[in-house]
Amino acid sequence: MRPQLAISLLTLGAVLAAPGCATTSPEPSRLAGCETGAVRLTQDFSTAPGYACQREGEAAFELSVLPEDPEINPSPWYAFDLHADEATDAEVALDYADYRHRYQPRIELEDGHWAALPADVVTVSEDGHQAMLALDIPAGVTRIGAQEVIPIEARADWRAAFADRNGMSRAVIGDSREGRPIEALTRQASTSNAPLIIILGGQHPPEVTGVLGLRAFLDTMFGPHADATVLDAYQWLIIPDLNPDGVEHGHWRHNTGGLDLNRDWGPFTQPETAAAFAAIEQQIMNGHAPFLLLDFHSTRRDVLYTPPDGAALTPFAFSEDWISLIESEWTGDDPAFDRGPSHNVGMPTSKTWFADTYAAPGVTVEYGDNTDRDRIIALSQTAARALTRYLDSQTANSRP
Ligand SMILES: [Zn+2]
Known part of the structure; x- marks a missing residue:
């Protein structure tokens, strides 16, 4: 290409x-x-x-x-x-x-x-x-x-093709306010009590570099060179397009309920966020304890918004460990992601809600609006390889 x-x-x-x-x-x-x-x-x-x-x-x-x-x-x-x-x-x-x-x-x-x-x-x-x-x-x-135009039909086609080629199941977990399907892709763990990893995207319609980054991340994480042993040790719930109405109408930020969906985690007043919450709760009821949430976005630079150092979360110090693996894998000239540690208790973003509710790390993955598209791919591939290494070390620790 x-x-x-x-x-x-x-x-x-x-x-x-x-x-x-x-x-x-x-x-x-x-x-x-x-x-x-x-x-x-x-x-x-x-x-x-x-x-x-x-x-x-x-x-x-x-x-x-x-x-x-x-x-x-x-x-x-x-x-x-x-x-x-x-x-x-x-x-x-x-x-x-x-x-x-x-x-x-x-x-x-x-x-x-x-x-x-x-x-x-x-x-x-x-x-x-x-x-x-x-x-x-x-x-x-x-x-x-303003960025690459990726219509909702193309997003649906991408999800279907991605799920097919990587052996994932695809399910409608709810409908948007205007009745568009919200889809989740699931990859089943090999054990019924495997930890749950959640990957989100598409909350903010113009954040196309977040879409490009998410796709490259998922392709590396689950594609032909993936480590199936590592993947099998976790339950994966992926919701790539959480705001289809906002995308369809070319919104700057909101769904059609006039809300920023990434300020509705906790209240869950909107059908889109409520669907995501119900899908997470369903996984928990099935025996999968929340382990990690990654939420893909765009802003003016490449940055990971993480919990603060020393936050009382399990796994402990995930962000520090993941970022140091990203840096050791990164071969680019400039540094990889900046880091923005922050945690406003009670702030209804997905990341903060996840940490407050499940005492597990949530990270917002942000790509710059104008980041070179090849760099976005490279950052995402590096982040996925680093996460694979991290998860491998976790599963190795827990092996009898
Ligand atoms: Zn955003």
Whole structure:
């Protein structure tokens, strides 16, 4: 897959133009809407938010990039298609109102891979409240997103294929508020009382690097080179896509109940978090004691949010041990993950709720928005190999 991307990037230069050469015609009030004409902007696919669009010229548009609810974590997501009857210059202005530009736009290449738009086609206003994209688009459809666009259908396909190739069972553990299935993948332990490891993802819709990281982590942990003896010693419950409604609608943060799902662990007022909790409790009823929870996200850097040093959790000092194994395995030039030890008792995040409820470690795994995608893969593979080594040492200790 990698060499293909390199070849596609060679052709990218032809698709993009320097700023300042796009079409401008005034009097937008006399112009058609965004979705008609020879050059059109549409937002009618899974993950596209449906922002108010103003036509500013024959091939110039302005999108009002606003969150689903007020006072929200600043993750100004956008995703849209540009349609052109013939190759043309086009401009898209992103107006963030009181929010600020965060995501370097990405473009879908002909082979389905994605690449960051070169910095010189994106002009961000000094105060950060506006960004202008100046593009040279081919005839046909050009898809642009704040990150790689991964529609919910593609996420379902990935889960099914992953479960099939790794011998996992797949079950619907509940429905989202809008009735979309929440799926869990389970890998059965060889013993009925094996410790339980929970892996979560997809709570926050724009956090695509978290999705990429989670997939690479799971592929290494359970793929063809996995250590079956280690895997068999644990019960695995994996819920990769906890907020399908938020993803579908292109939300910045919330589900359709107006809540940040990662502030609902404990209250469990939302069907998505309640489904995850019920699935965990079911595993506990079946005899599997909670051992570890990993929750995959994105932020502005690669960081592991861990319990504080010396926290009274079992296994004791998991984060310190795992991180030192990651560092010993890591071959990259820069350091691997930063570490952010913190624990606000009673804070309803998955990680803190897990530690407070089961006295077992929960770790939030965060990848940077702009982290090089090859580095995300390498970090995840390293983290998975390090976890395998850690779990192997645990099972070796408990062997008679
Ligand atoms: Zn997050």
